[in-house]
Amino acid sequence: MTQTETRAGTATTFESLDPATGDVVGVHPVHTEEEVRAAVARAREAAAWWSALSYDERDRHLSAWKGVITRRVGQLADLMHRETGKPHGDAMLEAALGIDHLAWAAGHAGKVLKRRRVSAGLVMANQAATVEYLPLGVVGVIGPWNYPLFTPMGSIAYALAAGNAVVFKPSEYTPGVGEWLAQTFLESVGHPVLQVVTGLGDTGAALCRAGVDKVAFTGSTATGKRVMAACAETLTPVVIEAGGKDAVIVDADADVDAAADATLWGACSNAGQTCTGVERVYVHERVYDEFLAALLDKAKGLRADDSAEAQLGPITTPQQRDVIRSHIQDALDRGGRAVLGGVESVGERFVQPTILVDVPEDSLAVQEETFGPTVTVAKVRDMEEAIARTNATRYGLGSTVFSKERGMEIAARIRSGMTAINGVITFAGVPSLPFGGVGDSGFGRIHGPDGLKEFTYAKAIARQRFKPLLTLTSFTRTDKADQQLAQMITMLHGRGTTIPKR
Template sequence: MTATEAPAPATFESLDPRTGDVVGTHPVHDEAAVRAAVARAASAAQWWDGLGADERRGLLLAWRAVLVRKLDDLAGVVVEETGKPIDDARLELVLAIDHLDWAAKHAEKVLGRRKVAPGLLMGNQAASVTYRPYGVIGVIGPWNYPVFTPMGSIAYALAAGNAVVFKPSELTPGVGVALADTFAEIVDGRPVLQVVTGFGETGAALCRAPGIGKIAFTGSTATGKRVMAACAESLTPVLVECGGKDPMIVDADADLDAAADAAVWGGMSNAGQTCAGVERVYVLDAVAEEFTAKVVAKARGLRAGSGGAYGPMTMAGQVDIVRRHVEDALARGGRAVVGGAESVQPPFVEPVVIVDVPEDSSAVTEETFGPLLVVNRVPDVDEAVRRSNATAYGLGASVFSRARGEEIAGRLRCGMVAVNGVISFAGIPGLPFGGVGDSGFGRIHGEDGLREFARPQAVARQRFPLPVPVTSFSRTAATMKALVGLVRARHGR
């Protein structure tokens, strides 16, 4: 290398977790590169916002059409980088496209100017609220659903009039690049949606970058706290969607076939790597034996690997967590009815179902993020609710009950509940998605999701002056006496 040559930028490889084969090479964007991307996005954001809601809607719907046309190509990238079955990748894209459609079509109504009643005392004012874009939104996405989850922020942020700089997981960078490339086709290459790739430091640089209006993060609770700390330095607002330890409650009158099917799919699909998947099941004693038998029959029919029901553990380190949870549950007296410690065969984990696991086991208290389902008996619904809520997490939950599903749902400390279904709330674009406690705060999806990426601006316009000024140094004692008398007459009874 001569003195005038710049050093080659650092790169990293994206691997197929099934085989370890290299499927892509991507740059490690450093702080300077991230800041440059944010600066480009800030300029593009002005153009994007200036288009107005109608034109943005048209372009977003055109992007929707490109995603539909290239659905199988994009699904192929997802499969290469996550190892999940092709139809799971297609389902992820279908859901993301539906959410994009909803956000594009509802943004103007949700975020447009709305009148507000000024009240008696300020009756001379015309009041309104508008929702203005932040400018540039930084999105830090996960690897388990590398299209659907970040699109819950990207699509809604774009619909709200923002530009986006997206940092995908280092395990799925090619998915992020492919998404941005499809959008670039619609906006003639303008940097409205850009991707920066790399590891944790790239994400940290995005949090610190001048010009970032808000960060939307999805990932672990521990990383979420670091994101918040980085953003606190500049008072950058954050939306944090972290993990969960989601319970399912099976009531005595539940449809047990449907509940067992939902428990196994919610716990095992995507190799259990679903933040709102089912990790704990609390089933009433009266139906526990029958329900468990149905779960066992379904789970024993599943296989991981090529041609199987689900793929590998996308992140190699997660295998050790699954193994530790299985071993701890068994060591504390849990009984494996499907699989066991021998089911952990990296990079795959075969289905594991363990019953009668003590509530202080790590398999109950910590997020497993693998195909391990804990099934515990409870004497009644009150105990099921108590155990469901006895965790720092609070993302989603499922309830199976013919007579009192919504009643039970209302007692659960979490952001979303599926009644007689599993994870159904995530597929409904109009419903907000997010958690409480260690599962984070803020919401994606729905009207709340659109407003999450816009700042409210209140405007009060004087229509005519008051005969007796109140907010003026010309105010008299008689004016205040009349005002106080009016308040006492109206509100003092």
């Protein structure tokens, strides 16, 4: 990513580059604060039309967009390949998942959000109570570079299906994907309900301050904090999907071969640049040697390069290679061993798979997000130790458990927003499941019913069906009414369960 400067020294355009070759993929404008505000204003006008449509009408528009994306998916995958460096097959998988989530959001928004009756209770029995979920207005989405379609689509599709307009600021490393999405949407729908603004960090900050009704951010924890600070100036709510340090737990009864295969893919797919990727493994001592041998055997021949056959692409951002190198070096300096790869695996553009063992739990490679094709493997006495170590970081995004008998039991005790059992990152592909974390991994949820509601506000209505038997909300309330209310509350709630003395 490079910038073009004007005479005054202000960047007006920037280039997106192929990280595998350094070739220019495209040239894009650096949108100013005024231009961002203008985009939000256009979105506000479009939102008035979009929100007035029925759920079925929005579904038809979104389905038309889905059809365009699907028919041109090869073009989209090629663009993702060039901007991120990921293999074509990985880009196609990402596109397919994004399309599936768009279909789910469009088809289920009405069922999740439309007005429904709820019980008013005995005290307020004369009221008819309803709740519905209404669109916020304009949602700002700030997307990442590692999954430039699938990840932001988890906010864009759900916000649109809920009736909002969206202004999308893609990563400066993958602006072409964002522009492609906005262009195909405009072709499909004919209204600027989805717009894109491109630029660097200042453009994202401008979007936070441009009067949007909510910001959905995906990126590092540090940047997420800055987004929150900018949004706090206008009391703009945010949903944050930040970093992770996801672990795999392998129990004594696990399918070791399957666990090793999942670990390798979870750690190295997308060159390890996955927020829910595998970065740590805790293996029961009874199967540790077998697991490590299987993992090493499967990793043989897995290389990152620029050939058409490569299963791993380059590291997209130059600074990330420095992070990966420092984490490996710190692990080795603190007594860890590289049974595959090492510091020398970090090249100019590509990083080769690295497996580390005997790494102290307080090292960078265990505590901080590496975001590369590396993984630490540790032996544990039992699942109690595995769970304790898994939970001993400030992150809590995803996790994985391999166990034939105790998978659900172990998963329930892991402090993370999502867990896969006998699979890896499978929760991300299930449109009906919420996606998000706890702790420094962020808050709020995309995907599923929770993801639809994330971009709405609840509208509660109580309508009087008949006059109340007891007049309570009036200064004409009598002592008799107070006594009758006390009797009613006692009858309804006075027989609580007593707590036995110890």
